[in-house]
Amino acid sequence: MAKSCSLICISLIVLTLSGCQTIEQLSIDYMQPAEITFPAQLRKVAVVNNTSVVPDNNLLPETEQKEDDINKIRRATAYSYGDSKLAVEALAEEIANQNYFDEVVICDSALRALDILPRENTLSPNEVNRLTNSLGVDLLISLENLQIQATKTISYQSEYGVFRGVVDVKTYPTIKVYLPERSTPMVTIIPKDSIFWERYGSTEKEVLNRLISDTQIVKEASTFAGISPVKQLIPYWRTEDRFLYTGGSVNMRDAAIYVREDSWDNAYELWKKTYDESKGNKKKMRAALNIALYYEMKDNLPEAENWARKAQEYAQKIEKLDKVDERNFNFNKIPNFILITKYLVELTERNSQIQKLNMQMQRFNNDF
Structure with a gap:
């Protein structure tokens, strides 16, 4: 039931954000470790x-x-x-x-x-x-x-x-x-x-x-x-949805085109430039989340988690989490924070499992 509620909340958030044409959804595949680890010599x-x-x-x-x-x-x-x-x-x-x-x-x-x-x-x-x-x-x-x-x-x-x-x-x-x-x-x-x-x-x-x-x-x-x-x-392959900020500046829109062309390195350069040169928290938040996704696509999970945390910090400032009234909580008022936090939780979980996955894939010299 908790997972169903989470999916409903995320769907509503995506609809809220996509109404402003600032976000796109894409799917990624990644490998999950099994519960049981067999020694590599068992063939x-x-x-x-x-x-x-x-x-x-x-x-x-x-x-x-x-x-x-x-x-x-x-x-x-x-x-x-x-x-x-x-x-x-x-x-x-x-x-x-x-x-x-x-x-x-x-x-x-x-x-x-x-x-x-x-x-x-x-x-x-x-x-x-x-x-x-x-x-x-x-x-x-x-x-x-x-x-x-x-x-x-x-x-x-x-x-x-x-x-x-x-x-x-x-x-x-x-x-x-x-x-x-x-x-x-x-x-x-x-x-x-x-x-x-x-x-x-x-x-x-x-x-x-x-x-x-x-x-x-x-x-x-x-x-x-x-x-x-x-x-x-x-170990098995898992498909999950990811979200990408695509609006707010020419660089962000051009980077989205690079992503559609599977040119992630070119997209990263534009996101990093936006992050370094922008003074507004909103642009930095969007660029940081996209950079986190870039590092996840490159299988650099620690760096992906690092950038997702930066994006979360900017979302907290933008949506003023310190002033949220818990008694009258409305997730529609903090869509970016919820979206980024959910992604950060998934990244943290993946990062915590990577050592176990590497052990299970030693028989293939970790080529996966």
């Missing part, structure tokens, strides 16, 4: 299925729940152990697509096919050594358990005169990483995630017919559950 990995075989992995009988909301006609929740074979295949494919390891081997046959009851059972050191030797790999990434919770809701949207059906699915895969010669797993992760589908219709029956089937829910959710842990295992 070959096997993805294995260490779940119990479940005879019936369909959604278990639904349990109806009483709704207090008069617009909600019905709501039911069902559970499933999912399709572990699909999850393991998706996990292995997604890891291979990242090109992080030299080799990715898949063993999607259940290692515990003889289990009578579904249960988690950690691989023993002997089993780990046997599997890594037979598969010719350095480590195992194992799916240990998979649970799916699906909630189906049918409601009537009185303002539009239509029925709405939603299937909200939560996935709970358990992943363990094993290394040879270790007595316990290197790490265990349970990356909870969710996916949903919605359909509309003129009648309740029409909506039910249009909604995704239970069989397809299990298939799609199992595949999704296999993909979701990868960001915790392997």
Whole structure:
């Protein structure tokens, strides 16, 4: 919810500033570190299925729940152990697509096919050594358990005169990483995630017919559950919005043209000239923020953070933060400060993670 509120606030601020034709939005891609750091010498990995075989992995009988909301006609929740074979295949494919390891081997046959009851059972050191030797790999990434919770809701949207059906699915895969010669797993992760589908219709029956089937829910959710842990295992690319001041002077407008032509060095020269020669705080603030973005594009995060702080200081002066009444706070009166502060927070977070990312990318000589 906090992230949604932040996005709404930023959108309103951008609309406020862009109404004066002083700001433009662009997207950048940068790499984020994974939660887990693997030693660089671990080059070959096997993805294995260490779940119990479940005879019936369909959604278990639904349990109806009483709704207090008069617009909600019905709501039911069902559970499933999912399709572990699909999850393991998706996990292995997604890891291979990242090109992080030299080799990715898949063993999607259940290692515990003889289990009578579904249960988690950690691989023993002997089993780990046997599997890594037979598969010719350095480590195992194992799916240990998979649970799916699906909630189906049918409601009537009185303002539009239509029925709405939603299937909200939560996935709970358990992943363990094993290394040879270790007595316990290197790490265990349970990356909870969710996916949903919605359909509309003129009648309740029409909506039910249009909604995704239970069989397809299990298939799609199992595949999704296999993909979701990868960001915790392997560094990944992330896309974020950035904002650029483009008005206020000829130099700022010309620099914006250079940016559109991907000539960042030329744009920087104009921004630096504007910053050095301007006496007004507003021009210095705009130039400083743009220079911060320039250094981020050059992967010089400490310098980017330094310039963003300068921009924030000018924004504080311009929008008189020291005189803001907290009891009657209105973010529309401090749009530059909010925009710059949000950017500074993101830069600070990136800067704090760079050492971890460099460790994870040592296998590529930090060429990323």
